[in-house]
Amino acid sequence: MTAVTVGSVTAVDPRPILDDDSRAWLHDLRADGQAREAALARLHALLLKAARFEAARRRATLTQLRPGELDDIAAEAADDALVSILARLDDFRGASRFTTWAYKFALLETAVKLRKRAWQGREIPLDDEGWTGFATGTLGPSGAAEQRELLTAVQEGIAELTPHQRRVLVALTLNGVPIDVLADRLGTTRGALYKTLHDARKRLRAFVAARGLEVDS
Amino acid sequence: MNVNQLFGPGGPEVGCDECFEQLDRFVELELSGADADAALPGLRSHLQGCPACREEHESLVALLSG
Numbered sequence: 001m002t003a004v005t006v007g008s009v010t011a012v013d014p015r016p017i018l019d020d021d022s023r024a025w026l027h028d029l030r031a032d033g034q035a036r037e038a039a040l041a042r043l044h045a046l047l048l049k050a051a052r053f054e055a056a057r058r059r060a061t062l063t064q065l066r067p068g069e070l071d072d073i074a075a076e077a078a079d080d081a082l083v084s085i086l087a088r089l090d091d092f093r094g095a096s097r098f099t100t101w102a103y104k105f106a107l108l109e110t111a112v113k114l115r116k117r118a119w120q121g122r123e124i125p126l127d128d129e130g131w132t133g134f135a136t137g138t139l140g141p142s143g144a145a146e147q148r149e150l151l152t153a154v155q156e157g158i159a160e161l162t163p164h165q166r167r168v169l170v171a172l173t174l175n176g177v178p179i180d181v182l183a184d185r186l187g188t189t190r191g192a193l194y195k196t197l198h199d200a201r202k203r204l205r206a207f208v209a210a211r212g213l214e215v216d217s
Numbered sequence: 218m219n220v221n222q223l224f225g226p227g228g229p230e231v232g233c234d235e236c237f238e239q240l241d242r243f244v245e246l247e248l249s250g251a252d253a254d255a256a257l258p259g260l261r262s263h264l265q266g267c268p269a270c271r272e273e274h275e276s277l278v279a280l281l282s283g
């Protein structure tokens with residue numbers, strides 16, 4: 001990031017200076033012929049490394065994979081990440097190293113695919129069945145009473161939400177449905193779902209606070 | 218299940234799209250010891266409230282730290 005002087009006011013130029021390595025990546029990816037082909041191959045190798053890294057981190061959470069499926073998913077994620085990166089190359093402003101920027105696409109693609117794979121064929125509960133799942137058994141008598149009061153307020157607060165807010169809140173926070181999976185099933189986006197979740201949480205907080213109950217930040 | 222998962226972070230937070238946009242810079246700042254929270258306010262809160270973004274943040278940190 002560089003400081004620039006505008007009139008008598010010194011402002012911060014939001015455009016960071018590209019490091020040499022990032023500049024070289026952009027140059028090569030925008031080149032023609034063999035230079036570009038070589039850069040694409042190098043980039044794909046980096047993305048595949050990141051995708052396999054993410055797949056390995058998630059291996060324990062995945063069951064019933066067929067042999068080679070995890071590596072197939074990583075390869076597909078690397079391919080998709082490369083497409084996304086090339087489509088958004090002009091968005092890279094050098095706020096980080098180019099490779100860090102690129103890695104996040106591979107990690108995202110892999111994580112999303114593996115979350116969807118983990119929930120493949122599973123029914124997604126979209127009601128508030130999970131609602132009775134709070135444990136109060138480990139609390140002492142007074143703690144349990146406070147917890148019950150809070151849970152009662154929460155239950156009533158949830159009932160005050162819109163049906164869509166309630167469905168999203170319960171699925172994401174009580175039933176542990178991954179946001180990408182729910183977005184896919186509901187035909188919406190992760191960003192839109194999180195906005196719904198945020199609004200639902202805000203209303204629930206306000207409802208509980210109006211009862212004089214405290215919620216941790 | 219902690220009841221506070223229902224409520225999420227109390228403070229202002231960015232959304233998933235903005236989190237993704239800023240994640241690379243945020244992680245590099247964190248790993249360099251800089252004050253990432255001051256540079257990109259609202260992102261940490263989002264990571265607390267969004268398990269998917271939190272996982273991707275943890276993965277990028279782990280990948281760059283490896």
